[in-house]
Amino acid sequence: xxxxxxxxxxxxxLLLLSSCTVFQTPNLPEIIEWQSMSESTHRQxxxxxxxxxxxxxxxxxxxxxxxxxxxxxxxxxxxTVIDGETLKTGLLGVEGFVLFEAVLTxxxxxxxxxxxxxxxxxxxxxxLMRDVQILFRAPxxxxxxxxxxxxxxxxxxYFQQEGQITDIIVHEDGSSRVNVYDPSYEHIRTxxxxxxxxxNEEMIPETIEFEAYGLxxxxxxxxxxxxxxx
Amino acid sequence: xxxxxxxxxxCAFVLMTQAQVRAQAQAQVQKNSISVESVQAYFTxxxxxxxxxxxxxxxxxxxxxxxxxxxxxxxSPIRTVLLMxxxxxxKFIKRDGKFIEEHGMGVxxxxxxxxxxxxxLDGDITDTPTFRVQSRDDGFIILTPRDATLAKIISRIExxxxxxxxxxxxxxxxxxxxxxxxxxFSATVLNEKGRKIPQESFKKP
Numbered sequence: 001x002x003x004x005x006x007x008x009x010x011x012x013x014l015l016l017l018s019s020c021t022v023f024q025t026p027n028l029p030e031i032i033e034w035q036s037m038s039e040s041t042h043r044q045x046x047x048x049x050x051x052x053x054x055x056x057x058x059x060x061x062x063x064x065x066x067x068x069x070x071x072x073x074x075x076x077x078x079x080t081v082i083d084g085e086t087l088k089t090g091l092l093g094v095e096g097f098v099l100f101e102a103v104l105t106x107x108x109x110x111x112x113x114x115x116x117x118x119x120x121x122x123x124x125x126x127x128l129m130r131d132v133q134i135l136f137r138a139p140x141x142x143x144x145x146x147x148x149x150x151x152x153x154x155x156x157x158y159f160q161q162e163g164q165i166t167d168i169i170v171h172e173d174g175s176s177r178v179n180v181y182d183p184s185y186e187h188i189r190t191x192x193x194x195x196x197x198x199x200n201e202e203m204i205p206e207t208i209e210f211e212a213y214g215l216x217x218x219x220x221x222x223x224x225x226x227x228x229x230x
Numbered sequence: 231x232x233x234x235x236x237x238x239x240x241c242a243f244v245l246m247t248q249a250q251v252r253a254q255a256q257a258q259v260q261k262n263s264i265s266v267e268s269v270q271a272y273f274t275x276x277x278x279x280x281x282x283x284x285x286x287x288x289x290x291x292x293x294x295x296x297x298x299x300x301x302x303x304x305x306s307p308i309r310t311v312l313l314m315x316x317x318x319x320x321k322f323i324k325r326d327g328k329f330i331e332e333h334g335m336g337v338x339x340x341x342x343x344x345x346x347x348x349x350x351l352d353g354d355i356t357d358t359p360t361f362r363v364q365s366r367d368d369g370f371i372i373l374t375p376r377d378a379t380l381a382k383i384i385s386r387i388e389x390x391x392x393x394x395x396x397x398x399x400x401x402x403x404x405x406x407x408x409x410x411x412x413x414x415f416s417a418t419v420l421n422e423k424g425r426k427i428p429q430e431s432f433k434k435p
Contacts (some may be wrong), residue, residue: 044235059283063308065325074332075308075323081281094308094323096277096288096411097383103281113280114406116383225307230283 012124028165028185031155045146049156049168050194053138054121057230058082060136062222063118064091071215078222080136089132091119104129131220134180134189135210139166162218174203188213199227244348268427269294271398275304280408299432315432322435329435361387 034041051179060080068071076099079090085106090100100119104113112125119125139158148154149169158166163183170176174196180189194207208222275288290304300314309324316348322329360380361373373387388402 059284079282090279090281094310096275098409099407101281228284
């Protein structure tokens with residue numbers, strides 16, 4: 001193959017790659033306003049979206065398979081404690097060794113109590129806590145729009161102060177899909193929760209699939225080990 | 231991971247060298263005072279952390295076969311097998327009904343630790359360059375890391391001996407304030423008679 005042809009193949013390959021990236025991170029989908037929606041239906045949909053999250057005091061323990069885009073994967077134990085407005089998180093090796101432990105106070109101060117390499121940098125700590133918040137904290141409902149997708153699926157769209165947009169779709173069986181967009185409408189996170197199971201009289205999603213897009217994208221496949229309401 | 235393996239292998243070592251440890255507790259260090267062919271035990275592991283309202287409980291079993299084969303296995307909450315055989319270390323996690331080898335964090339570190347462990351297996355526990363050993367009258371043996379880097383990960387380890395047999399009752403690893411891992415051993419078998427541990431136990435599950 002000549003150098004010229006090699007270059008053309010390279011350009012085509014790069015174009016293909018970039019087109020794939022576009023498909024993987026679709027832009028903000030259109031949400032259509034309901035033509036006529038009663039207040040009770042509106043409230044019902046909002047409640048369903050809010051029930052995707054937990055309020056009060058809970059301790060979750062998950063098995064987490066962390067998979068990077070290069071195919072490498074690692075299994076850890078994830079601990080999440082929702083303590084009112086305080087969020088605590090820990091990552092443990094499967095043998096129980098603490099790799100990372102941090103607390104996000106109600107004043108939004110991040111306190112890292114323990115961080116072993118390669119988790120001992122502030123970028124990781126902030127990113128992890130941001131993801132934990134996306135997973136376990138309902139977005140503020142100050143600017144909420146409820147509508148439906150083109151196919152009629154109801155959606156709660158939360159516009160956050162910093163420009164982030166969160167779409168929540170809750171299905172009849174309790175499973176849900178959460179799409180998070182950055183201020184430029186780039187799709188940055190997807191969370192898919194499986195159908196809910198009864199644990200200690202609570203309806204808890206047994207599985208959570210968390211996908212982060214971008215150059216350093218990754219997937220977290222979380223399986224519930226235990227949950228305690230405190 | 232690196233440090234954990236150190237600890238796990240240390241536990242196996244301590245269980246294996248019961249006579250040596252007892253001698254240590256009595257400040258009468260003896261070298262290779264018992265011929266150990268194998269040790270097996272079940273364990274219950276309790277993880278305590280300041281953020282945890284309830285501890286995380288894990289259950290498992292380990293098998294050691296002289297001179298250097300180890301199978302450290304967790305049955306719950308995550309099915310995992312850590313294998314050491316003929317200088318090769320591997321870790322397998324059960325996913326969707328199959329054991330999958332993980333090449334994640336720390337696997338390479340295991341090789342480094344292994345060479346250190348080999349030294350322990352051949353010698354006296356007091357001579358370890360990794361831990362400073364102290365014995366207490368109440369049957370506890372305290373291991374304190376010599377290295378400052380390791381000390382950031384493990385502040386100390388407490389080994390509790392069974393009164394009569396000299397075998398281990400528990401191992402407690404202190405990681406930091408309020409954070410500890412306690413392993414309690416049961417059904418320990420030393421040099422099981424009439425049954426040879428197959429070498430396949432230390433191969434890919």
